[in-house]
Amino acid sequence: MLAVRHLHKSIERRPVLKDVSFELRPGMVAGLIGRNGAGKTTLLKTMAGIYDPDAGDVLLEGESVHRQPEIKREIVFLPDNPEALFGYTAEECARLYALIYPRFDRAAFDEMIRRFGLPANRKIRQLSRGMKMLASISLGIATRASYVLLDEPTNGIDPIAKQQVLTLLVEAVSEGMTLLIASHAMGDLERLSDMILMIRQGEVETREIADPARGEAVKLQVVFDGEAPAAWLASPQVIVLEHVGRVYTLLVSREDGDAKLEELRRMRPLVLEELPLGLEDLFVWKHGGRNDEDR
Amino acid sequence: MRDAMIRIDEKSALPIYEQIVHRIKELISRGMLQPEEKMPSVRELAARLLVNPNTVAKAYQELERQGVIVSVRGKGVFVARPASSPGMLQERLSRLRADLGRLMVEAHHLGVSRTQIKDWVEEEIERYWRDGDAGGSSSSQVD
Numbered sequence: 001m002l003a004v005r006h007l008h009k010s011i012e013r014r015p016v017l018k019d020v021s022f023e024l025r026p027g028m029v030a031g032l033i034g035r036n037g038a039g040k041t042t043l044l045k046t047m048a049g050i051y052d053p054d055a056g057d058v059l060l061e062g063e064s065v066h067r068q069p070e071i072k073r074e075i076v077f078l079p080d081n082p083e084a085l086f087g088y089t090a091e092e093c094a095r096l097y098a099l100i101y102p103r104f105d106r107a108a109f110d111e112m113i114r115r116f117g118l119p120a121n122r123k124i125r126q127l128s129r130g131m132k133m134l135a136s137i138s139l140g141i142a143t144r145a146s147y148v149l150l151d152e153p154t155n156g157i158d159p160i161a162k163q164q165v166l167t168l169l170v171e172a173v174s175e176g177m178t179l180l181i182a183s184h185a186m187g188d189l190e191r192l193s194d195m196i197l198m199i200r201q202g203e204v205e206t207r208e209i210a211d212p213a214r215g216e217a218v219k220l221q222v223v224f225d226g227e228a229p230a231a232w233l234a235s236p237q238v239i240v241l242e243h244v245g246r247v248y249t250l251l252v253s254r255e256d257g258d259a260k261l262e263e264l265r266r267m268r269p270l271v272l273e274e275l276p277l278g279l280e281d282l283f284v285w286k287h288g289g290r291n292d293e294d295r
Numbered sequence: 296m297r298d299a300m301i302r303i304d305e306k307s308a309l310p311i312y313e314q315i316v317h318r319i320k321e322l323i324s325r326g327m328l329q330p331e332e333k334m335p336s337v338r339e340l341a342a343r344l345l346v347n348p349n350t351v352a353k354a355y356q357e358l359e360r361q362g363v364i365v366s367v368r369g370k371g372v373f374v375a376r377p378a379s380s381p382g383m384l385q386e387r388l389s390r391l392r393a394d395l396g397r398l399m400v401e402a403h404h405l406g407v408s409r410t411q412i413k414d415w416v417e418e419e420i421e422r423y424w425r426d427g428d429a430g431g432s433s434s435s436q437v438d
Binding site: 027028029163166167170171173174187190191192193194210275276 | 303305307308310311337338341342344345346347348349350
């Protein structure tokens with residue numbers, strides 16, 4: 001188990017992580033979501049031991065990543081742009097990684113680069129964005145480290161490269177690796193994750209993918225009978241996700257009870273239908289609608 | 296490839312594991328997966344659908360619990376023979392009957408006409424009972 005305990009981290013005097021605690025169980029896939037600048041990369045780098053925390057710790061089977069550097073071999077961080085590899089060829093990267101990671105699986109790496117047609121003897125810098133990402137993830141998976149932390153693995157790559165990346169990730173989970181994936185691709189996370197970590201204002205909340213809203217909010221499609229009730233729609237428990245013609249798509253928070261839903265039912269809308277509440281809805285709801293800024 | 300016919304609909308109200316359960320039952324009903332036929336492994340299906348292997352494993356557990364598939368240690372997962380789990384069969388049949396009732400209530404509430412609903416049911420019958428008999432053995436029919 002990888003346990004994050006009361007982690008605090010400031011970057012340029014701005015507190016980015018404030019008392020963050022959670023655990024990754026072996027074999028699971030966790031998705032990390034949050035606004036740009038919310039601290040996703042800082043969290044991943046602190047977990048991987050690249051940043052030292054101001055307070056708190058990251059423990060692998062009870063041993064501190066920050067006090068025992070050899071533990072870092074079990075936790076691989078894959079950045080959104082693998083700049084550290086740019087000056088090397090895939091072949092050179094593989095030899096370098098084999099020196100660092102004791103279980104580095106050269107045969108598996110060769111198979112992956114052959115499968116994706118990655119040129120072994122060109123510098124990583126010269127590859128397309130998708131190929132760079134595939135090279136970086138292939139290396140990360142071939143380390144056979146227990147935990148792989150990925151920063152936006154599917155961001156900015158074409159649909160075919162994206163499928164290849166997702167294939168690699170699914171295969172890694174089948175091999176028993178544990179993944180933490182920071183991403184804005186909510187659909188990908190819905191397919192891949194067991195659990196969601198949401199980072200907001202320096203704090204991290206944990207949710208199960210099967211029930212991300214935990215019944216704390218409902219998503220509704222509503223057509224009002226006559227004029228739409230402006231005051232009700234403006235109440236803090238209600239978020240208008242979409243408004244097309246007479247059809248409103250709404251999120252209604254139930255955190256303060258069901259009073260708002262009761263009021264809605266009493267208005268006798270022509271249509272009142274519950275919709276499945278997905279990860280994107282959760283994200284919008286938790287960030288207080290579409291106009292909120294983090295920081 | 297038959298398992299390529301399982302598709303995940305991201306807009307569906309059903310969770311992914313339930314979609315997999317449903318689609319596999321559908322493939323069996325339509326004869327695209329035959330009794331005692333070998334199923335793709337959890338790993339293979341996860342890689343083809345690009346979903347979390349834990350989710351596929353959960354779907355397989357549910358299918359096994361319902362007697363739709365059986366796993367044989369060391370050999371893999373197979374489509375079950377229809378009557379291999381009679382107790383589960385009764386439970387599924389009574390649940391199916393109740394589901395049909397709920398669908399009718401919904402249809403009636405939406406103002407679907409008697410002819411329309413009959414046409415729809417007939418359409419589905421055409422799809423699955425082409426040879427005039429159910430896909431399973433005689434034991435899977437209601438008395």
